[in-house]
Amino acid sequence: MSAETTEANCSKTRNPFTGVEADAVSVRVDGLSKKFGDLAVLRNISFDVKPGEIFVIMGPSGSGKSVLLRHIAGLEAPTSGTVAVDGLDPTLEETRDRVRLALVFQEGALFNSLSVYDNLALYPREHRSGNEMAISERVMHALKILSVEKSANQFPSELSGGMKKRVSIARALVMEPQLLLYDEPTSELDPVMGATISEIIATLKNEYSVTSIVVTHDRDLALTISNRVGILMAGKLISLGTPGELRKSQEPRIVDFLNPKIDIEHPRFKQLETPENP
Amino acid sequence: MKQINAVLEGAGSMVMLLLRAGSYAGSLPRQWARFVEQCYLIGYTTLPIVTILSFFIGTVLALEAGYSMEGFGAKEFIGSLVGLSMARELGPMMTSVLLAGRVGSAITAELASMKVYHEVDALTTMNIPPAKILVLPRLAAVLVMMPVLIVFANIVGWFGGSVVARYVSSVGISSESYFAALRHYTKFKDVMNGMAKAEVFGFVVVLVCCNIGLNTRGGPREIGAAVTRAVVTSLILILILDYFVTKLLM
Ligand SMILES: Nc1ncnc2c1ncn2[C@@H]1O[C@H](COP(=O)(O)OP(=O)(O)O)[C@@H](O)[C@H]1O
Numbered sequence A: 001m002s003a004e005t006t007e008a009n010c011s012k013t014r015n016p017f018t019g020v021e022a023d024a025v026s027v028r029v030d031g032l033s034k035k036f037g038d039l040a041v042l043r044n045i046s047f048d049v050k051p052g053e054i055f056v057i058m059g060p061s062g063s064g065k066s067v068l069l070r071h072i073a074g075l076e077a078p079t080s081g082t083v084a085v086d087g088l089d090p091t092l093e094e095t096r097d098r099v100r101l102a103l104v105f106q107e108g109a110l111f112n113s114l115s116v117y118d119n120l121a122l123y124p125r126e127h128r129s130g131n132e133m134a135i136s137e138r139v140m141h142a143l144k145i146l147s148v149e150k151s152a153n154q155f156p157s158e159l160s161g162g163m164k165k166r167v168s169i170a171r172a173l174v175m176e177p178q179l180l181l182y183d184e185p186t187s188e189l190d191p192v193m194g195a196t197i198s199e200i201i202a203t204l205k206n207e208y209s210v211t212s213i214v215v216t217h218d219r220d221l222a223l224t225i226s227n228r229v230g231i232l233m234a235g236k237l238i239s240l241g242t243p244g245e246l247r248k249s250q251e252p253r254i255v256d257f258l259n260p261k262i263d264i265e266h267p268r269f270k271q272l273e274t275p276e277n278p
Numbered sequence B: 001m002k003q004i005n006a007v008l009e010g011a012g013s014m015v016m017l018l019l020r021a022g023s024y025a026g027s028l029p030r031q032w033a034r035f036v037e038q039c040y041l042i043g044y045t046t047l048p049i050v051t052i053l054s055f056f057i058g059t060v061l062a063l064e065a066g067y068s069m070e071g072f073g074a075k076e077f078i079g080s081l082v083g084l085s086m087a088r089e090l091g092p093m094m095t096s097v098l099l100a101g102r103v104g105s106a107i108t109a110e111l112a113s114m115k116v117y118h119e120v121d122a123l124t125t126m127n128i129p130p131a132k133i134l135v136l137p138r139l140a141a142v143l144v145m146m147p148v149l150i151v152f153a154n155i156v157g158w159f160g161g162s163v164v165a166r167y168v169s170s171v172g173i174s175s176e177s178y179f180a181a182l183r184h185y186t187k188f189k190d191v192m193n194g195m196a197k198a199e200v201f202g203f204v205v206v207l208v209c210c211n212i213g214l215n216t217r218g219g220p221r222e223i224g225a226a227v228t229r230a231v232v233t234s235l236i237l238i239l240i241l242d243y244f245v246t247k248l249l250m
């Protein structure tokens, strides 16, 4: 695959709906640590995401991936270290005025009191981008891309988990973001839909140079479309490199994480530390 | 010490929320639909219970007045007592208590669940300030609907008193003398006085309930705890503010 060798080459993001151009956005995470009370969730994480890059974050559940994304989205403030989106502090309102950033939440976070259609239309309506006709076109286009256009008039509580996820991705697309953060976008989807999501992420990069940061357990997505992959374990970034480098890695934790062997003779759960077996 | 801190923190965040919501006041015309929806929820759906409650407050006031004034042979003044206490105190107070229980709890439950299920975070990342679309329309709606509820509460309460005055044999005065006394002693100023109180109480109830809802942390269990806290805080604040506002308006 060529994706891993393709450098982020375009410097402008083009709005997929209106064609308007803006500068592509970079992300810099520098010495980021986060504690919730006494619990250290992120420990001294540093990495850079170039404009128009697809950056994948993998790691076991509970390793702090969602918390890391929330920092980049400006929803959490670091205990120490800094996060910069396009050079700006993402927790500030001025930054949100400047940079269009969308986060696809792990659980969807759809507005329960609004229909699927209104969930998508809220952003363009509030920011007065276009008349109701233009908005409707954009919303239906995004729903169609994710094959959920038939659910436009349903409410989130009437949707399955995978449909919520797709609506939530569609909602992010309608925002025409410069920076798109995905929290496990393919986790509840069938393999074909998963491949579709990978194609959407790659297309947004190639045609519109949208910067994407994708938290995922989906190895195909990570190894085919990404430019770089970071692996997070227990709040530490233990590896950072291209998919090619990752595949060649000899580090046992990474080998085991990417290709876990099912070993019935020596099951993992029996190797857990116990009082007699520390 | 911890409690004092929590109270100060709560008061501080309430003021911050008010300032933030206020800073978007200019967006209100564009939020017409949300404002109307909140007027409906705060005003219209509260009306039946306000009506029932006010009627019975009026009747009890008339009964008690009849009982205590009989000794002075001053039963003709029942109307003045019902009129004044309803307009100046019980109308605003009881309507606000109902507002806290009925509307305030619903506001906190809704906003707390939006917070817990990351809907509020989603709004933030979309650069749509929660104070603007979740808080401002509710604050504006309560300011508009409170006077309506109070006018209703007063009229129904006064009427309730007149029913008792006329038909309960231990009281037994004519509707004419009841309303004559009511009209003579209950001035427009008294009604406005009660209205001002109600505006303050209602506004504070909605602000407190929004603030506690938006500051909910943790999982679904916290939603219930937040609702309880919001209603209790509202009731305490109504009682404390009642003294100070009454004193201020004297
Ligand atoms: N708001 C919070 N308060 C306290 N602990 C939290 C909070 N959010 C996440 N955590 C803890 O941080 C750790 C990492 O969580 P998360 O980032 O959601 O993991 P994942 O990698 O599966 O997305 C977990 O141990 C979780 O319990």
Ligand SMILES: [Mg+2]
Pocket (backbone or CB within 6 Å): A065, A066, A067, A106, A183
């Ligand atoms: Mg997660």
